[in-house]
Amino acid sequence: MLKFALLGALGYQPMSGYDLKQFTDRSISNFWHAELSQIYLTLKALEKEGLITSTAVSQSTRPDRKVYAITPAGQKALQSWLNEPFTGIDQYKDTLLLKLFFSARVERETLLAQLRLQRGLHQKLVDGYNSETADLIAQSVEAHPELRKDALLWEATRRFGQSIEEAYLRWLEETIQMVETNFSLEDE
Amino acid sequence: MLKFALLGALGYQPMSGYDLKQFTDRSISNFWHAELSQIYLTLKALEKEGLITSTAVSQSTRPDRKVYAITPAGQKALQSWLNEPFTGIDQYKDTLLLKLFFSARVERETLLAQLRLQRGLHQKLVDGYNSETADLIAQSVEAHPELRKDALLWEATRRFGQSIEEAYLRWLEETIQMVETNFSLEDE
DNA sequence: AGTGGCATGTAAGGCGTTACATGATTTC
DNA sequence: GAAATCATGTAACGCCTTACATGCCACT
Numbered sequence: 001m002l003k004f005a006l007l008g009a010l011g012y013q014p015m016s017g018y019d020l021k022q023f024t025d026r027s028i029s030n031f032w033h034a035e036l037s038q039i040y041l042t043l044k045a046l047e048k049e050g051l052i053t054s055t056a057v058s059q060s061t062r063p064d065r066k067v068y069a070i071t072p073a074g075q076k077a078l079q080s081w082l083n084e085p086f087t088g089i090d091q092y093k094d095t096l097l098l099k100l101f102f103s104a105r106v107e108r109e110t111l112l113a114q115l116r117l118q119r120g121l122h123q124k125l126v127d128g129y130n131s132e133t134a135d136l137i138a139q140s141v142e143a144h145p146e147l148r149k150d151a152l153l154w155e156a157t158r159r160f161g162q163s164i165e166e167a168y169l170r171w172l173e174e175t176i177q178m179v180e181t182n183f184s185l186e187d188e
Numbered sequence: 189m190l191k192f193a194l195l196g197a198l199g200y201q202p203m204s205g206y207d208l209k210q211f212t213d214r215s216i217s218n219f220w221h222a223e224l225s226q227i228y229l230t231l232k233a234l235e236k237e238g239l240i241t242s243t244a245v246s247q248s249t250r251p252d253r254k255v256y257a258i259t260p261a262g263q264k265a266l267q268s269w270l271n272e273p274f275t276g277i278d279q280y281k282d283t284l285l286l287k288l289f290f291s292a293r294v295e296r297e298t299l300l301a302q303l304r305l306q307r308g309l310h311q312k313l314v315d316g317y318n319s320e321t322a323d324l325i326a327q328s329v330e331a332h333p334e335l336r337k338d339a340l341l342w343e344a345t346r347r348f349g350q351s352i353e354e355a356y357l358r359w360l361e362e363t364i365q366m367v368e369t370n371f372s373l374e375d376e
Numbered sequence: 377a378g379t380g381g382c383a384t385g386t387a388a389g390g391c392g393t394t395a396c397a398t399g400a401t402t403t404c
Numbered sequence: 405g406a407a408a409t410c411a412t413g414t415a416a417c418g419c420c421t422t423a424c425a426t427g428c429c430a431c432t
Contacts, residue, residue, distance in 0.1 A: 002392095005286055008286075011290065016411080016412090018412080030280075030285070031280055031282040031285035031289075032281055032286050033279050033281075035393065036413090037392090037394085037395095037412095037413075038391075040413060041414095042391095044413095063399075063412070064412085065410090065411070078290070079293070079294075082290060082291055082293075086283050086302065086305075086306075089310070090282050090283055090284075092219055092280060092352075093220055093278055094220070095274050095278055096274055097216075097220070098189065098192070098193055098196075098216060098220050099192075099274060100344060101215070101216055101342060101345050102193075104335075104341055113273065114273055117273060117274075121277055125277070147292075152292075152366065153290075154289060156288060156363045157285050157289050159362070163359050164280075164355055167351045167352055167355035171348050171352075175344045175347075183340065189419095190419085190420095204383080204384090205383080205384070205385090206382070206383055206384080224383095224384085225385075225386085225420085226420060229386095229420095232385095247383095251383040251384070251426095251427075252384085253382090254383090
């Protein structure tokens, strides 16, 4: 799947592995992420398949860059992936929930500390979606008005992150309250 | 992490690999899942570490069962994991969102078909959290009143699944509307 | 006669993380 | 002087999925 994320990104403009890491972190990190090492490996695989090509670009002070561009075959592969329906639902994994499920014999204060810590972390995420990500999208459309349609979809994915994180935060608040009020009556 | 999920489950009662698959599918599948093959491998590793022990149980008609029980060392490992704070946030991956992000040149009707398909799938999930999962928890407490505290936490994780899926559905509705109304003015 | 449930596992391959390795430049 | 940024990669390891392998029983 990372293959298609990289193809999609290179569909906008040629980029190096390093660039792609920045791009993904700033745009799709909300619902897709990858380490640099994995990006380099995937680029190598894509080149082998003929879906992208690389060009070395030397720089005066910095190390050489290896800039990748999508090929017609790559364009085709990307479009056919985008057009085929996705009939599944991705499985979600959440360590906090897993711990919570089995935490009946954990001290109430330990549990509360855990939940409050997570509240702080998720609060930061919501703030980011509301400011930074929104700004980034607005800037792109200003600079490239032809990306109007693209920006509508980017904004939809930003709203997704915002909504989900807000729901997560609300749930954390409710759960903290529940533990505070209901959790220590007649314990063993 | 699956190790701790299995230890946690075996903390309630001894079970076979097959049992554990059923248990996880019915209780924590909302935020953690595993294939049977992976469960068998993880059980083998846990036994090697001395955190669980196995006993073969022969049955008349069915194949033999290998029932695993948690050891004192296992109990200790589980408790210390539960008590250590989790300071991260798990990365979420969503194929639908990834596709949507890059779909500016996809036909409007193809996109709408995709989104409507997902709306159906997620609707089914919400229905499940509201009925089946809720029933299952209620039954457990009735049968085992000493699990009152456990059930409070199980119910919290059920509400999590419900809230998140409801937020997902609301976002899908909004996004479908957005695509219907805003997506085909003056296309290239 | 076929499907599904019960029951355990192995093998191959893909995906992903973390650590390691290198090295210059810029910023604090 | 230290840390961050730019820039690319390899190696080891772990986790996970899919497919394969086996075989009986119950139900339709």
